Each structure stands twice: as structure tokens, then as C-alpha cells.
Amino acid sequence: MAAGGVRWGPAAVAALVAAAVLGPLAAVALRGGEVAALAPADWAALRFTLAQAAVSAALSVLLAVPVARALARRRFPGRGLFVTLTGAPFILPGIVAVMGLVAVFGRSGWLAAGLAPLGLPPPRLYGAQGVVLAHVFLNLPLAVRMILNGWAAIPGERLRLAAALDLPPGAVVRHVEVPMLRAVVPGAFVAVFLICTTSFAVALTLGGGPAATTVELAVFHAIRFEFDLARGAALAGVQVMLCTAAAAAAGALAAPSGLAGGLGRVAALRPRGAWLAAQDAAVLVSAGLFLALPIAAVLAGGAAALPVLPDAVWPAAARTLVVALPSAALAVAGALALSGGRRRQAAGMLPLAASPLALGTGLFLIVFPLADPAAVALPVTVAVNAILALPFALRLIAPARAEVAAAEGRLARSLGLPPAAVWRLVILPRLRRPIGLALGLAAALAAGDLGAIALFAREGGETLPLLVQRLMAAYRMEAAAAAALVLAAVSFALFAAFDLWGRRADA
Amino acid sequence: MKTAFLAAGLALAAHGAQAETRVLTVLTYDSFVTEWGPGPAVEAAFEERCGCDLRFVPAGDGAALLARVRLEAGRGAADVVLGLDTNLTAAAAATGLFAPHGLTPPALDLPVAWDDPLFLPYDWGWFAFVHDTARLPDPPRSFEALAASDVRIVIQDPRSSTPGLGLVLWVEAAHGDRAGAIWADLADNIVTVTPGWSEAYGLFLAGEADMVLSYTTSPAYHLIAEGDATKAAAPFDEGHYMQVEVAGMLASARQPDLARDFLAFMLTEGFQATIPTTNWMYPAVTPAAGLPEGFGTLHRPAKTLLFAPDEAEARRASAIETWRNALAR
Numbered sequence: 001m002a003a004g005g006v007r008w009g010p011a012a013v014a015a016l017v018a019a020a021v022l023g024p025l026a027a028v029a030l031r032g033g034e035v036a037a038l039a040p041a042d043w044a045a046l047r048f049t050l051a052q053a054a055v056s057a058a059l060s061v062l063l064a065v066p067v068a069r070a071l072a073r074r075r076f077p078g079r080g081l082f083v084t085l086t087g088a089p090f091i092l093p094g095i096v097a098v099m100g101l102v103a104v105f106g107r108s109g110w111l112a113a114g115l116a117p118l119g120l121p122p123p124r125l126y127g128a129q130g131v132v133l134a135h136v137f138l139n140l141p142l143a144v145r146m147i148l149n150g151w152a153a154i155p156g157e158r159l160r161l162a163a164a165l166d167l168p169p170g171a172v173v174r175h176v177e178v179p180m181l182r183a184v185v186p187g188a189f190v191a192v193f194l195i196c197t198t199s200f201a202v203a204l205t206l207g208g209g210p211a212a213t214t215v216e217l218a219v220f221h222a223i224r225f226e227f228d229l230a231r232g233a234a235l236a237g238v239q240v241m242l243c244t245a246a247a248a249a250a251g252a253l254a255a256p257s258g259l260a261g262g263l264g265r266v267a268a269l270r271p272r273g274a275w276l277a278a279q280d281a282a283v284l285v286s287a288g289l290f291l292a293l294p295i296a297a298v299l300a301g302g303a304a305a306l307p308v309l310p311d312a313v314w315p316a317a318a319r320t321l322v323v324a325l326p327s328a329a330l331a332v333a334g335a336l337a338l339s340g341g342r343r344r345q346a347a348g349m350l351p352l353a354a355s356p357l358a359l360g361t362g363l364f365l366i367v368f369p370l371a372d373p374a375a376v377a378l379p380v381t382v383a384v385n386a387i388l389a390l391p392f393a394l395r396l397i398a399p400a401r402a403e404v405a406a407a408e409g410r411l412a413r414s415l416g417l418p419p420a421a422v423w424r425l426v427i428l429p430r431l432r433r434p435i436g437l438a439l440g441l442a443a444a445l446a447a448g449d450l451g452a453i454a455l456f457a458r459e460g461g462e463t464l465p466l467l468v469q470r471l472m473a474a475y476r477m478e479a480a481a482a483a484a485l486v487l488a489a490v491s492f493a494l495f496a497a498f499d500l501w502g503r504r505a506d507a
Numbered sequence: 508m509k510t511a512f513l514a515a516g517l518a519l520a521a522h523g524a525q526a527e528t529r530v531l532t533v534l535t536y537d538s539f540v541t542e543w544g545p546g547p548a549v550e551a552a553f554e555e556r557c558g559c560d561l562r563f564v565p566a567g568d569g570a571a572l573l574a575r576v577r578l579e580a581g582r583g584a585a586d587v588v589l590g591l592d593t594n595l596t597a598a599a600a601a602t603g604l605f606a607p608h609g610l611t612p613p614a615l616d617l618p619v620a621w622d623d624p625l626f627l628p629y630d631w632g633w634f635a636f637v638h639d640t641a642r643l644p645d646p647p648r649s650f651e652a653l654a655a656s657d658v659r660i661v662i663q664d665p666r667s668s669t670p671g672l673g674l675v676l677w678v679e680a681a682h683g684d685r686a687g688a689i690w691a692d693l694a695d696n697i698v699t700v701t702p703g704w705s706e707a708y709g710l711f712l713a714g715e716a717d718m719v720l721s722y723t724t725s726p727a728y729h730l731i732a733e734g735d736a737t738k739a740a741a742p743f744d745e746g747h748y749m750q751v752e753v754a755g756m757l758a759s760a761r762q763p764d765l766a767r768d769f770l771a772f773m774l775t776e777g778f779q780a781t782i783p784t785t786n787w788m789y790p791a792v793t794p795a796a797g798l799p800e801g802f803g804t805l806h807r808p809a810k811t812l813l814f815a816p817d818e819a820e821a822r823r824a825s826a827i828e829t830w831r832n833a834l835a836r
Binding site for chain 2: 041044095098102103107108126200201206207208209211213217218220221223224310312364368369372374466471473474475476477480
């Protein structure tokens with residue numbers, strides 16, 4: 001990594017990402033004029049936002065550890081498919097996920113129908129518990145995958161050594177698994193925490209009332225209704241600061257695993273015993289049901305409405321792909337560039353904390369004097385989605401990159417390989433699994449995105465999520481359900497294709 | 508090479524043709540321009556008479572529209588803004604970005620008098636709680652009766668949705684100083700508050716609530732488009748607050764004459780006849796053929812509530828604050 005170009009490239013990418021996030025915020029603030037003081041209601045929104053995000057992230061990670069562990073140490077037919085399928089909730093657009101959750105956990109949902117014959121009241125979905133339930137549903141898959149990658153990255157030599165020494169299970173946990181978790185869990189927690197801090201529609205819809213006001217709603221109200229850009233920028237700025245502080249704190253907690261490197265051969269924990277097997281099976285079945293049932297509800301609702309599927313869905317699907325594929329490629333390229341150093345990684349996490357609405361408004365202010373917003377809708381949407389997906393790609397790629405560097409870096413240096421050869425021969429082959437997953441996630445997230453395109457969209461230029469929203473606004477709830485099914489299918493197909501490509505590295 | 512020249516020639520020709528056609532740009536909300544909204548029919552009808560190119564630019568919902576106008580601050584391509592309502596027109600007028608329309612409108616079929624120099628109405632409706640007559644045959648007939656009942660409702664947030672703001676002003680107009688107490692009593696009836704109309708209506712149709720805040724005209728959609736007669740609007744004794752949707756031309760309009768023509772056209776048959784079954788609202792001028800069948804079955808409130816634009820603007824912040832304080836506990 002001695003060559004100048006390779007050193008400066010990542011720094012430039014980091015600066016670009018920071019500018020892309022902070023520039024639009026600055027544009028909003030400048031246009032807003034005087035710095036606005038936050039009202040008591042804004043502080044209440046901030047408190048609620050941070051509290052629900054912390055609880056949602058803690059629960060997601062806590063539940064993800066046993067699920068990832070069961071997946072890491074069991075081999076069963078359909079395991080690969082199970083791993084891919086459980087990723088689905090994360091890539092569902094928020095409002096589609098809410099409708100799925102309502103169909104299962106709502107007052108007239110499947111769960112209520114199951115409880116009624118027992119004389120039990122319907123579950124109480126709306127309230128803080130609903131917000132947390134939705135955020136765990138949406139983010140558990142991400143946490144599972146990040147932690148599962150941690151298990152997969154444990155060098156096989158360590159596990160074989162543990163087996164050869166006949167270490168008792170407790171010792172394996174202490175010497176192998178806990179160090180890995182200490183390296184991986186804080187990153188997963190921060191990622192989920194930050195995602196939850198910019199939640200808006202999901203939190204409000206399931207929150208039951210204005211007590212569930214998030215900062216993003218306050219930003220929305222300030223910018224859209226009151227046109228108080230100064231207050232909108234102040235809120236978005238405070239959010240970025242708090243989230244950056246949270247990310248830094250968690251980053252400081254993350255300890256490198258300290259495990260010696262290995263040759264990249266796969267070995268897995270194979271604990272024996274019927275009791276453990278039953279335990280793992282129970283964990284996987286409950287997690288599978290929790291994640292699959294709301295999706296099944298979305299699919300069932302959409303399938304019933306397929307006869308009224310509007311023709312506009314196909315051009316919208318094509319436009320969605322045109323946005324999703326370049327976004328994914330850009331996001332992963334950026335993540336690879338930033339994955340090498342801690343400070344650069346911090347820049348790469350910045351987009352997670354940025355208010356999508358403030359970002360969009362700022363970009364509009366920057367672009368508008370230069371070009372017709374509708375004419376640049378596509379490139380702007382691609383760029384915004386690449387930046388928004390970058391943190392996920394980075395969190396997936398960086399830990400694996402660090403392992404590779406620890407394992408092979410010294411040898412590569414001592415051989416004097418040129419940087420390009422190090423990338424081609426050493427780094428990329430070992431990163432295929434996280435790169436595949438990151439490409440899949442970034443593509444699916446871009447496919448489901450609504451925030452960036454809304455301000456720039458033009459007549460007829462709609463992507464699938466915009467089409468779903470416009471159908472709903474025109475009373476066409478059934479057609480919207482059918483279009484949402486197509487959207488879910490497109491997102492999932494993108495996700496699964498890249499993910500399966502990446503995981504063929506194991507084969 | 509040949510094809511390259513050919514392509515260049517074609518592009519030039521197309522460009523030349525474009526330069527001759529005047530373009531009218533209308534900024535509006537999303538649902539207006541979809542294939543189910545009024546947009547396509549309005550575009551065809553106006554283009555036929557103006558010999559121009561009418562372009563709609565969708566800008567989110569009604570509230571997003573005014574924010575967009577202020578973001579562009581008179582430097583954008585838009586000539587006309589269509590889709591604000593009277594709760595937002597005072598703020599819109601205060602920007603100084605709109606120009607007087609200078610038109611004398613035809614006789615309007617509105618429950619209120621109209622003499623706004625900047626904005627002309629194109630449709631209107633009464634807010635109402637919509638319910639399913641099979642599930643809730645006997646809905647409450649006032650806010651107090653609703654609060655005393657165990658009927659569950661889903662409403663929209665006044666900070667992000669124009670119907671949500673309309674509801675807050677409805678309670679304010681009907682109950683004045685008692686609005687806070689009404690909201691406190693309603694708190695246990697509210698299932699949830701959604702960011703926009705569609706989420707609330709979707710939750711209602713999914714069976715999560717007995718009633719949803721919408722319009723007295725919503726049942727017409729179910730009746731006419733779906734043949735479903737089970738939806739109805741609950742009549743409230745204190746009267747119903749109204750939403751009047753308006754359009755205005757911008758001072759920065761590049762085609763002021765065309766913009767004025769469009770506003771005049773807006774109140775004629777070609778525009779107004781499409782409104783009832785595309786926007787599902789009452790047209791500002793009833794078409795010669797009358798309202799479509801199905802609209803006759805709708806509840807028409809005897810008493811209409813509406814704050815004048817200035818008063819709505821003056822009361823908005825405090826009404827939202829009252830709502831939030833009563834419900835955030």
C-alpha cells in the first residue's frame with residue numbers, strides 16, 4: 001500500500017462522501033439563514049429517536065447472535081436458501097413492511113385471529129412496542145448477516161486446533177467466539193442504531209401518536225410545511241452529531257479479534273448433542289417464522305391483486321433496475337476504497353446518520369441553479385443511493401478486509417507485490433462473500449428507495465416505490481399491493497442473485 | 508457516418524419543431540398526474556385548444572408543492588401551481604411569488620363565497636370520517652360522541668399531511684377553546700397517526716380501525732370504481748370542515764398568457780368534468796351533465812366550516828400545538 005495513488009484514492013473517496021453528506025446540509029442551513037434554536041418538542045423528538053433506536057438496535061443484535069450461531073454451526077438441506085430468504089425484510093420498502101406486519105400482528109391480523117378462539121384480546125401493535133417490533137423485523141436480517149459473516153471468517157485452523165485440543169464448549173466460546181463477537185457486534189449495533197435514527201413513516205405509523213415523533217418527522221415538518229430551513233438544518237445537524245458520537249463510541253468498543261490468521265479454508269463448529277441441536281432448531285424456526293410471516297402476508301395480498309396489476313409497473317421496474325445496478329456498483333467500489341482505515345470508515349458511516357429529506361432538499365438547492373432537476377433525476381438518484389448504501393457495504397466488507405490484511409498483509413509486503421496485484425490475487429478473492437452480499441443489499445436498497453427520487457421525479461418517470469406510493473394516493477390500494485409484490489420480487493431477485501454469487505465462494 | 512448525419516439532422520428538426528411549440532409547465536401533486544388522476548384527460552383537452560405543450564411536474568403532495576415553489580423561489584420553469592388548499596394559500600400569498608390571475612370566474616358551485624385575486628378553486632370536498640356500514644352500522648354523530656364511544660379511528664399527522672391539518676382545524680373551528688379537551692378525550696380512540704392520507708386509508712381498509720379521516724366523497728370511489736356500497740361518511744352535527752383545492756400562476760411565469768388561459772380553462776367543462784371520478788372531489792363548477800351517478804348517494808353536510816386563509820394561517824401553529832400536547836401524553 002505504499003504507492004501514492006493507492007493511498008490518496010481512498011482519502012479522496014472519504015472526502016467526497018463527507019462532502020456529499022455535509023454539503024447538502026450546509027446548503028439547507030445557508031439558505032435558511034440564522035441558526036435556529038431547537039424547541040422543547042424538538043428535544044422530545046430527539047430523545048424518542050435515540051431511545052427507540054438504542055432499544056431496537058440492542059434487541060436486533062441480541063436476537064441475531066443466537067440465530068447467526070445456529071446458522072454457523074448447522075448444515076441442513078436448504079440452509080443457503082434460508083440464509084438468503086431471511087435477508088428479505090431488510091430490503092422491503094418501509095411502508096410495504098408495515099402493511100405486512102399489520103397483516104400479521106394488527107388488530108385484525110393473523111395473530112389476533114389465532115388468539116380470538118382462545119378468548120385472548122388482539123395484540124397491541126401500536127405504540128413504542130410496535131416501533132421496536134418493526135425495526136427489529138427490518139434490521140434483524142442485517143444483524144444476522146453481519147454476525148454470521150463474523151463466524152464464517154473465523155479461521156478454520158482455530159476451530160480445528162480447538163477440536164484437536166478437545167477444548168470444552170465453554171472454552172471454545174471464550175477463546176474463539178467471544179473475541180469474534182467483540183469485533184463484529186459493535187459494528188452491527190451501530191449500523192442498526194443509525195438506520196433506526198432516520199426512521200420516519202414506520203415509526204410514526206406504528207407509534208400510535210405524536211409521542212412517537214422522530215427527528216426525521218420534525219425535519220419533514222420544518223422543511224415541507226413551515227419552510228423553516230434553518231430549523232430543518234439545525235435538527236438534521238444535531239442528528240448527524242449525535243449519531244457520529246454514537247458511532248465513534250461503538251467503534252472504540254470494537255476490539256480486533258486478535259485471532260491469528262488462517263489460510264481461508266472453511267471449517268465449522270460442529271457441536272454434538274441432541275439438546276443443542278433442538279435448541280438451534282427452535283431458534284431457527286422461530287426466527288424464520290417471525291421474518292417470513294409478514295412477507296408471506298405481503299405476497300398473499302399482492303398475489304390476490306395481480307389481476308389489477310397496472311401496465312405502468314413494467315417500465316417502472318426497468319427504471320428501478322437502471323437506478324439499482326449502478327448504485328450498487330458505486331457503493332461497493334466506494335466501500336472497497338474506504339475499507340482500509342479506521343478514520344476513512346468513519347467517513348463512510350456518515351451517510352447513515354443523515355436525514356434523507358434534508359439531504360434531498362440540499363441536493364435540490366445545489367443542483368437547481370445548474371440544471372433542470374427532472375433532467376438529472378437519474379444520475380442524482382444513482383449517486384444518492386450509492387452514498388446511502390455505502391455504510392452497509394462498508395460494514396460488511398471492512399471486517400473481512402481487516403482479517404485478510406492481518407493474515408496476508410505481511411507476506412504480500414515481503415514479496416513486494418505491487419498494490420494492483422495484491423488486490424487481484426489476495427484481497428478480492430477472499431472478499432467475494434461480503435462483496436456479493438454488499439452488492440445485493442445495495443442494489444435492493446436502491447430499488448426500494450423513495451427519498452431521493454421524490455424531489456427530482458418527473459411525470460411518468462416513476463420507479464417502482466414511487467409507483468406504489470402514487471397508486472395508494474389514488475385510492476388504488478389493490479393495484480398498489482400488486483405493484484408492491486413486483487417491487488418485493490425485483491428487490492429480492494437482485495439481492496439473491498448477488499448474494500448467491502458471493503456465497504459460491506464457499507463451494 | 509451516414510446514420511450519424513441522419514441522427515443529427517433529425518435531432519435538429521425535432522429541436523426546431525420544439526422551439527415553435529409553446530410549453531406550459533404546471534407544478535402539481537403526484538396523484539394528479541397518474542394515469543388514474545385528472546392529468547391525462549386535462550392535458551389532452553387543453554393541448555387541443557391551446558396548440559401548446561402542457562407539461563405536469565409532480566412534486567410530492569400538497570404541502571410539498573408549496574415547499575417546492577419556495578425552494579425554486581421564482582427561478583424555476585413552472586408557470587402554474589395547481590394543488591394548494593386554502594389552509595396554505597395565505598402562506599403562499601405571503602411569499603410574493605404568485606401573480607394575480609386577473610380573471611372573473613364563472614358562477615362557482617362552492618358552499619363559500621370566492622374572491623381571491625391570486626388563487627382560483629378547481630375542486631373541493633368536506634372532511635369526514637369514513638366507515639364500513641357492515642362493521643359499524645351506527646357511527647357516532649359528533650366529536651364528543653366519538654370520544655365517548657369505543658370506536659377506533661386512524662388519523663393523519665397535521666405536521667406532514669393536509670387532511671391531518673384539516674382535521675385539526677375542523678376541531679378548532681367546531682369547538683374553539685375546547686379543542687384541547689376534545690383531543691384529550693379522543694386520545695383513547697386513536698389507533699395511530701400516519702404521516703399521510705394513503706397509509707391511514709390503507710390501515711382502515713386492512714381492518715385496523717373502524718373509521719378513517721378522509722372525505723365525504725371517498726365512498727363514491729368505492730361505489731363507482733369498485734361497485735362496493737358498504738363505505739359511508741359519518742355525518743357530524745357540528746358541521747364538516749372543508750378543503751378547497753386551488754391553482755395560481757407564478758409571477759415568474761415564462762408564459763403568462765398561456766398560464767391565464769389554463770386557469771380559465773380549469774373552470775370549464777373539459778377540466779371540471781374529469782374531477783369527480785379522477786380526483787374524487789366535487790368540481791368547482793358542476794358539469795352540464797351533472798355529477799356522476801353515485802355522487803347523489805353521498806352525505807352533504809348542512810353546515811360547512813372553513814377558516815378564511817388568513818385565519819387558518821394564524822391559527823395553524825397553535826392548533827397543531829394543542830393537538831400535540833393533548834396526544835403526546
